[in-house]
Ligand SMILES: O=C(O)CCC(=O)C(=O)O
């Protein structure tokens with residue numbers, strides 16, 4: 346074990362110092378390239394049901410972390426269309442073993458809620474890895490956003506029918522249903538993500554979410570739990586400390602990397618939002634209204650049909666990012682949700698929009714600090730073909746991308 350630790354330390358060092366890509370680096374290692382510098386605390390804005398609070402740690406996420414090629418050590422087989430490699434997670438086992446060893450030596454273990462970090466990773470029949478807690482450990486297995494078992498043959502529409510209904514446009518931008526500029530810096534792209542990409546997104550999130558740093562139910566300092574399951578990619582946001590950190594509070598694992606395809610979708614969505622804003626002839630530069638960004642953080646939330654999220658501001662990213670108004674880009678997949686937004690933390694003064702599966706909501710510039718939240722998830726509103734293909738649980742998957 347000591348030998349393995351030295352070996353991995355050596356690989357980490359090579360990645361930092363050499364321009365030549367290291368052939369296999371686990372996501373744990375790649376996330377370990379973050380540099381952390383303590384900063385002032387205190388910009389807290391989170392309430393009981395809200396998700397973001399005040400920044401207290403300055404992080405510099407490694408650009409390598411968003412490059413799945415640098416994370417191949419965690420997986421063994423082929424890539425799917427979203428750039429995430431499916432298959433078994435043979436390397437993870439050794440990394441998890443390694444991590445527990447590291448922790449026992451670095452005196453940090455008291456930091457983790459689950460004191461006994463699992464030392465074993467099991468592989469299911471499908472090749473998915475999942476953590477098997479050590480006997481007696483206070484460990485909760487990651488939440489599975491999909492149901493197990495066979496597909497429901499009573500589903501009404503076939504995948505093919507659904508694709509046809511979408512007219513097979515790569516990124517259809519519809520003209521109705523709340524589409525467009527909701528307020529300065531806030532753009533809603535209705536049904537923007539194709540059904541195929543939604544399906545891949547669910548499968549990818551499920552796969553990552555069952556592994557180290559996967560889905561868990563976060564809580565606040567006072568012990569109250571959020572009404573959702575969460576997983577963070579790139580950097581971990583912890584509602585308990587209200588900071589970005591380089592490990593999950595649930596299991597001490599480094600946050601998984603953001604799949605390259607997710608980032609591409611974000612960047613294309615921002616460009617298309619610029620296209621919409623550009624139709625307003627009074628705007629000389631659309632980037633003044635909505636700056637572009639390259640995400641290095643993705644918070645993935647799964648809401649069951651009783652899930653919700655209180656009004657809050659997302660303001661734990663770096664002051665540079667916030668000052669520039671770099672946008673939050675939100676993808677909705679699964680059941681629709683009622684989304685509130687406004688200038689104050691007051692539901693009675695907030696506007697409401699229904700976010701449906703495939704919608705992309707972007708808020709930056711003058712809208713970067715809006716209060717927003719999810720009041721309800723609308724049951725049985727997800728596209729049937731999405732459920733048929735993925736067996737996504739009843740509820741809603743939401744991914745919010747940010748640049749630290
Ligand atoms: O689920 C949503 O639409 C919003 C999520 C959100 O606000 C957050 O993760 O900060």
Ligand SMILES: [Fe+2]
Pocket residue numbers: 396397657658659717
């Ligand atoms: Fe938020």
